[in-house]
Amino acid sequence: MPHADSSLVPEEVKTKAQFYAHVQEQLSHLLEGSTYWVSNLAQTSSLLYHSYLSTDLFGTSSTDSPLVNWVGFYIQPSSSSSTTTDTSSSSSSSSSPLLVGPYNGRPACVVIKPIKGKGVCADAFVDARTVIVEDVDEYPGHIACDGDTRSEIVVPLRIPSGTGNQLKTAGVLDLDSTARGTFDEEDQKGLEGIMTILANACDWGSL
Numbered sequence: 346m347p348h349a350d351s352s353l354v355p356e357e358v359k360t361k362a363q364f365y366a367h368v369q370e371q372l373s374h375l376l377e378g379s380t381y382w383v384s385n386l387a388q389t390s391s392l393l394y395h396s397y398l399s400t401d402l403f404g405t406s407s408t409d410s411p412l413v414n415w416v417g418f419y420i421q422p423s424s425s426s427s428t429t430t431d432t433s434s435s436s437s438s439s440s441s442p443l444l445v446g447p448y449n450g451r452p453a454c455v456v457i458k459p460i461k462g463k464g465v466c467a468d469a470f471v472d473a474r475t476v477i478v479e480d481v482d483e484y485p486g487h488i489a490c491d492g493d494t495r496s497e498i499v500v501p502l503r504i505p506s507g508t509g510n511q512l513k514t515a516g517v518l519d520l521d522s523t524a525r526g527t528f529d530e531e532d533q534k535g536l537e538g539i540m541t542i543l544a545n546a547c548d549w550g551s552l
């Protein structure tokens with residue numbers, strides 16, 4: 346099967362649970378033999394974005410943009426030398442900025458400060474928990490990268506760290522929608538499953 350066909354959602358997929366089971370299976374196949382984390386985050390963003398495009402399970406957009414108009418990652422690189430905005434430290438810390446990573450959608454803001462109250466991504470990252478936003482206009486601190494966005498879900502990316510079973514939060518997966526209330530607990534469950542597949546498939550190098 347051509348790689349692109351992995352984002353075609355079959356007609357028999359009728360529920361969100363079936364949608365995420367299908368996407369998780371496709372992702373596992375796509376990531377076979379691929380461990381470089383940048384490639385794998387790029388594949389995940391593309392697979393999700395185009396899978397939402399190929400189903401009407403999530404509703405319809407009322408704008409020219411697709412319903413799910415942005416899918417991508419913000420990552421906290423291990424060295425702050427990768428950004429020109431922070432020269433105070435040469436190693437990662439809880440305050441090193443999140444930087445935009447692989448994504449599909451329109452251009453977005455590059456730097457997000459991981460400070461509670463400074464947006465949905467920051468809150469999800471700092472608390473290491475999924476945040477579902479039914480209406481971005483009601484969310485204190487929401488960062489509007491695209492005026493068409495009305496709702497959002499952000500899922501932490503937790504990766505193996507050190508020896509044993511420890512995990513650390515390396516970034517977040519962010520999804521935006523042009524309709525209010527697009528995402529719920531079914532999306533949370535499905536996307537957290539996708540983050541687990543990704544976390545276990547990658548060599549995270551120095552992240």
Ligand code: SME
Pocket residue numbers: 415453454457463464465466467486487488489490491497519521
């Ligand atoms: N809305 C996010 C910023 C990232 S963009 O949506 C791609 C936030 O409030 O953190």
